[in-house]
Amino acid sequence: MLNEKNVFGSPLPRIDGPLKVTGTAPYAAEYHDPGMLFGHAFYATVASGRIASIDTSKAEAYPGVVKVYTHKNRPALASSDDAWKDEVALPGHPFRPLENDRILYDGQPIALVIAETFEAARDAADLIRVDYAADAPHTDIEVEQAKSYVPPEPRKEDFLPTDPRGDAEAAYDAAPFKIDAEYVQEGEHHNPMELFGTSVIRSEDGTLTVYDKTQGSQNSHDLVCGVFGLKPEQVRVVNAYVGGAFGSGLRPKHQLIFAVMASLDLKRSVRVEMSRREMFYLTWRPATVQRMQVAADADGRLMSVRHHAVQATSLYEDYQENVVNWSGLTYKCDNVRLSYELAKTTMSTPGDMRAPGAATGFLALESAIDELAYEVGMDPLELRGKNFVTYDQNDDLQLTSKALDLCYREGAERFGWDKRSHEPGSMRDGQDLVGWGVATGVWEATLSPAEAKVRLFPDGKITVSAAASDIGTGTYTILAQIAAQNLGQTIDRVSVLIGDSSLPKTAVEGGSWTAASSGSAVQAGCLEIKKTLLSLAQKMDNSPLKGAAVEDLAIRDNRLVLDRNDQLGLAIADILGSNEMSSVEGHGKVEPDQEQAKKYISYTHSAVFVEVRIDAELGVPRVTRVVSAIAAGKIINPKTARSQILGGVVMGLGMALHEEGMIDHRTGRIMNHNLAEYHVPAHADIHDIDVIFVEEEDDKASPIGVKGLGEIGIVGVGAAVANAIFHATGTRHRHFPITIDKIMEGLPGQ
Amino acid sequence: MRPFSYTRAETLGDAMAALAANPTARLLAGGTNLIDLMKYDVERPAAIVDINRLPLKEIEELPDGSIRIGALVSNATVAHHPAVTERYPLLCSAILAGASPQLRNAATTGGNLLQRTRCYYFYDPSTPCNKREPGSGCGAIGGVNRIHAILGASEHCIATHPSDMCVALAALAAIVEVEGPDGRRDIPFSDFHRLPDDHPERDNTMRHGEIITAVRLEGNHFAGHHSYLKLRDRLSYAFALVSVAAALDVKNGMIVDMRIALGGVAHKPWRDSLAEAEFAGQPATEETFAALADRLLAGAEGQGDNDFKIPMARKAIVRALKQAAAGTPQVQSDKQIR
Numbered sequence A: 001m002l003n004e005k006n007v008f009g010s011p012l013p014r015i016d017g018p019l020k021v022t023g024t025a026p027y028a029a030e031y032h033d034p035g036m037l038f039g040h041a042f043y044a045t046v047a048s049g050r051i052a053s054i055d056t057s058k059a060e061a062y063p064g065v066v067k068v069y070t071h072k073n074r075p076a077l078a079s080s081d082d083a084w085k086d087e088v089a090l091p092g093h094p095f096r097p098l099e100n101d102r103i104l105y106d107g108q109p110i111a112l113v114i115a116e117t118f119e120a121a122r123d124a125a126d127l128i129r130v131d132y133a134a135d136a137p138h139t140d141i142e143v144e145q146a147k148s149y150v151p152p153e154p155r156k157e158d159f160l161p162t163d164p165r166g167d168a169e170a171a172y173d174a175a176p177f178k179i180d181a182e183y184v185q186e187g188e189h190h191n192p193m194e195l196f197g198t199s200v201i202r203s204e205d206g207t208l209t210v211y212d213k214t215q216g217s218q219n220s221h222d223l224v225c226g227v228f229g230l231k232p233e234q235v236r237v238v239n240a241y242v243g244g245a246f247g248s249g250l251r252p253k254h255q256l257i258f259a260v261m262a263s264l265d266l267k268r269s270v271r272v273e274m275s276r277r278e279m280f281y282l283t284w285r286p287a288t289v290q291r292m293q294v295a296a297d298a299d300g301r302l303m304s305v306r307h308h309a310v311q312a313t314s315l316y317e318d319y320q321e322n323v324v325n326w327s328g329l330t331y332k333c334d335n336v337r338l339s340y341e342l343a344k345t346t347m348s349t350p351g352d353m354r355a356p357g358a359a360t361g362f363l364a365l366e367s368a369i370d371e372l373a374y375e376v377g378m379d380p381l382e383l384r385g386k387n388f389v390t391y392d393q394n395d396d397l398q399l400t401s402k403a404l405d406l407c408y409r410e411g412a413e414r415f416g417w418d419k420r421s422h423e424p425g426s427m428r429d430g431q432d433l434v435g436w437g438v439a440t441g442v443w444e445a446t447l448s449p450a451e452a453k454v455r456l457f458p459d460g461k462i463t464v465s466a467a468a469s470d471i472g473t474g475t476y477t478i479l480a481q482i483a484a485q486n487l488g489q490t491i492d493r494v495s496v497l498i499g500d501s502s503l504p505k506t507a508v509e510g511g512s513w514t515a516a517s518s519g520s521a522v523q524a525g526c527l528e529i530k531k532t533l534l535s536l537a538q539k540m541d542n543s544p545l546k547g548a549a550v551e552d553l554a555i556r557d558n559r560l561v562l563d564r565n566d567q568l569g570l571a572i573a574d575i576l577g578s579n580e581m582s583s584v585e586g587h588g589k590v591e592p593d594q595e596q597a598k599k600y601i602s603y604t605h606s607a608v609f610v611e612v613r614i615d616a617e618l619g620v621p622r623v624t625r626v627v628s629a630i631a632a633g634k635i636i637n638p639k640t641a642r643s644q645i646l647g648g649v650v651m652g653l654g655m656a657l658h659e660e661g662m663i664d665h666r667t668g669r670i671m672n673h674n675l676a677e678y679h680v681p682a683h684a685d686i687h688d689i690d691v692i693f694v695e696e697e698d699d700k701a702s703p704i705g706v707k708g709l710g711e712i713g714i715v716g717v718g719a720a721v722a723n724a725i726f727h728a729t730g731t732r733h734r735h736f737p738i739t740i741d742k743i744m745e746g747l748p749g750q
Numbered sequence B: 001m002r003p004f005s006y007t008r009a010e011t012l013g014d015a016m017a018a019l020a021a022n023p024t025a026r027l028l029a030g031g032t033n034l035i036d037l038m039k040y041d042v043e044r045p046a047a048i049v050d051i052n053r054l055p056l057k058e059i060e061e062l063p064d065g066s067i068r069i070g071a072l073v074s075n076a077t078v079a080h081h082p083a084v085t086e087r088y089p090l091l092c093s094a095i096l097a098g099a100s101p102q103l104r105n106a107a108t109t110g111g112n113l114l115q116r117t118r119c120y121y122f123y124d125p126s127t128p129c130n131k132r133e134p135g136s137g138c139g140a141i142g143g144v145n146r147i148h149a150i151l152g153a154s155e156h157c158i159a160t161h162p163s164d165m166c167v168a169l170a171a172l173a174a175i176v177e178v179e180g181p182d183g184r185r186d187i188p189f190s191d192f193h194r195l196p197d198d199h200p201e202r203d204n205t206m207r208h209g210e211i212i213t214a215v216r217l218e219g220n221h222f223a224g225h226h227s228y229l230k231l232r233d234r235l236s237y238a239f240a241l242v243s244v245a246a247a248l249d250v251k252n253g254m255i256v257d258m259r260i261a262l263g264g265v266a267h268k269p270w271r272d273s274l275a276e277a278e279f280a281g282q283p284a285t286e287e288t289f290a291a292l293a294d295r296l297l298a299g300a301e302g303q304g305d306n307d308f309k310i311p312m313a314r315k316a317i318v319r320a321l322k323q324a325a326a327g328t329p330q331v332q333s334d335k336q337i338r
């Protein structure tokens, strides 16, 4: 391995940072074209029913308006569901904007105004009048769960609840200590900073360059080709910079369809951008009800785990998450039964939101485990340690690595857990009730198929290209680091080209797999370069590298040398020059190892420790300290890695305390559809967050030893906060978010 | 958003003439509320009259010891002005409890008084709302009403006035100076905002064509014992669920004089001067404060989601008065409850 440049593992600032802070990194809705048209959607104001009539005449007559599209006059679009299924589509019928007169959810786009200016489009949209034949809405998960069902078609085989093992019911009945509790979580709505937007730039020959806010340029590309019957070469999709996505951009959104539809129809460049309000009708983390039945013996050993979850989905698709399987693999337990159902609601289809499934499942599991520890009368961290398991009991597979024990140990030490007193309410400090809580987190570490091209020039410059996306996670930077590391250069020599559907194939950016997958593809590309250079060098006269193997090589000072004796080697310029080449390219490709998958499975792990201080009379909560200890294999860049965990923790605090779509269940409409009333944590809500990456060697999770960090940071945070609030106040909160009124009502002496 | 005409007034006379010329004309001050509402298609003025050039940007210290704050002085300027900090720290504290630094820099004194409710339904023109569209009904009654009123509501509207600054101004018994076609007048703060009764579309007692020119504060004895306590859904940058502006004049442990106003609970900053008078002369103790809280909240009624505001207000009143009595006012910078 080449390691002397020390690029790998350095906390390098992100290479796209200067562009971002100076406002020069262009986002999807910032690409201009003279003569561009602008679109603004008009959305339904009932949650269910039909459009009885829609009057667009005033909007059409509005100065500057070019055309108003509704289900009545839209151009023909693909008619088969298949054409509408994107790379990560769900079982069911994908949403097609302006398909017909049916209203499936509050905020559904039912008209599109295209005008010469954004303002004209927006203002004209206010003039559209609709009569609805409305049906009764169904939006309250606590009511709709009565009609829950097992999804007939699983989203993924892995998401199916694993088969029961042992006899969970009998073991529960026989156990001395048990918990049977229900946890309810309100829906959360994706609100990354960048709004969804698409700019379609039409060139004279009719081909389209589509700047789209997405987590996968090739996913958007293929969907557009399918829906509009275009040839692949007629469309190029670019998502060079993405202003946060967190899963919201995994599936292409209707503004993409709208912008392309209008551009093709009107033969002009078109931009359609959403408003903040429209963000509330897109992808959301579904409202969920979970029932946990867990039992332990007097030593705190788990005797039985039953976990049943019911999640909201839409009328038209069966969105599903892996909510319950975590409960069968986090701790050792021989009697397990897991079940998962959906309930139809008149809401838009939910979607993946940072650690989908795990963030929700661990909210219930880790709350229940804490409750159980208090039943048994045992320190909650000790009980977790007691049930440590070293393999995956669900699938009977070995783990590629699991340094969760180190997370517990190092996290507890940093936090000072040994100074905790067990009794709730026993750590009062003046006016503050102090509570300490802990939770475990697990997330899957996966590799998805990825390709990358790497090109090395004689002067040591490198270009890396792949269709990967950087959704703010630092992909640009780590790909540069990996290339620099492998080709013996400093990071400033590397240019990274990503976010373009015409580049080498990459899956959508999600599931925390980009670093491992694209990173490994880049490494594979670098290896190919070295192999090519070596074979070229060996053909040269008097080559000092005759007989050398590629493993023995390093690149130093632009020379291909023997690692153990770098006097022996050749300048890259000479190798290329003598072969009349101006550069050398390597094409790297990775795929999950199917053979390995029969024996091994890979997860990232975390232990999160939280301190809350709660005003003893008023119930005002402050999360004053968080320690998040993470085991995620090799850390390529501690700085971008830490940022991912910080972001995950902050989002977890929002999930625990703030975020909630408030629905008027009489009408099925979301009422707090703006960022003044939909609360995420403000700066004042965030105090010390300490991130620890524990040592974890893993040579199987991915070729570069990386496991991915995008989601693990949020997992467990909600439960750790709830557990800390219990420790402070003695009241268990099982309805999330735990807002100030709930805490106040649960204070001692109320 | 609807098209509108824009004019910039150079004098008060210009502004009044422009208002008189168009019944839907609106003045533009900081714009932090008006422009939002126009974008949401809630406010639909045909004419915008920009008053930012009017000479209403001074804070004057008057010979009789009072202070006059021009209507266009920014919230931030008021909060950091030495004379205000010294004599009306309660006002500074209330301002700093609200919004964000960016908003406080843009928001003006007059605009703050006239900001409109944050009721979700008011903000969404596709729902019924008597305040936005008289006679259309009230969406919030029986709906999502976490942030709504527990005092002084009517069957037509249960909205609250969202301002923090106004709660302190109510407690300090400010005077609002307005000027209109019929000349100048002074409006005592308690008469400025109104309860919804059967006209929720009217937030206050100003007449069309009138302009706020200043807010006047008289001398007081409260600078030593005051507190502004705000409870909300996150520690900063959220409107009050309940807030309390408390001001005491205490001697030898006895209340000589007191003021208390509540925010987030009614269609106007809630103040009951009869109750204040009754409690003068009583010991400044927790028992007294609890009795006062009960008295203030005697008629309180929840709407469902906001039932919690009644116990919350009771506790907040007691705590704010305790903070005031102890001379340890709530600090707004670190948001830590004292």
Ligand SMILES: Cc1cc2nc3c(=O)[nH]c(=O)nc-3n(C[C@H](O)[C@H](O)[C@H](O)COP(=O)(O)OP(=O)(O)OC[C@H]3O[C@@H](n4cnc5c(N)ncnc54)[C@H](O)[C@@H]3O)c2cc1C
Residues within 6 Å of the ligand: A676, B026, B027, B028, B029, B030, B031, B032, B033, B034, B035, B036, B071, B072, B075, B097, B098, B099, B100, B103, B106, B107, B108, B109, B110, B111, B112, B113, B114, B115, B162, B163, B164, B165, B210, B211, B212, B213, B237, B238, B239, B240
């Ligand atoms: C996200 C957000 C959070 C906020 N949080 C808080 C908070 O926590 N606490 C809080 O108190 N406030 C909060 N605010 C509200 C803020 O304080 C008000 O928007 C601001 O005070 C309004 O002042 P302005 O000068 O911008 O008014 P504008 O928007 O310019 O005007 C508001 C209204 O007053 C009228 N007007 C303005 N000046 C005059 C005048 N001199 N005479 C007659 N009419 C006039 C205008 O015509 C308009 O109808 C928040 C606002 C936002 C957007």
Ligand code: SF4
Residues within 6 Å of the ligand: B117, B119, B120, B121, B122, B128, B129, B130, B131, B132, B137, B138, B139, B140, B141, B156, B157, B158, B159, B200
């Ligand atoms: S409470 Fe008032 S502002 Fe809100 S919907 Fe009812 S009438 Fe409108």
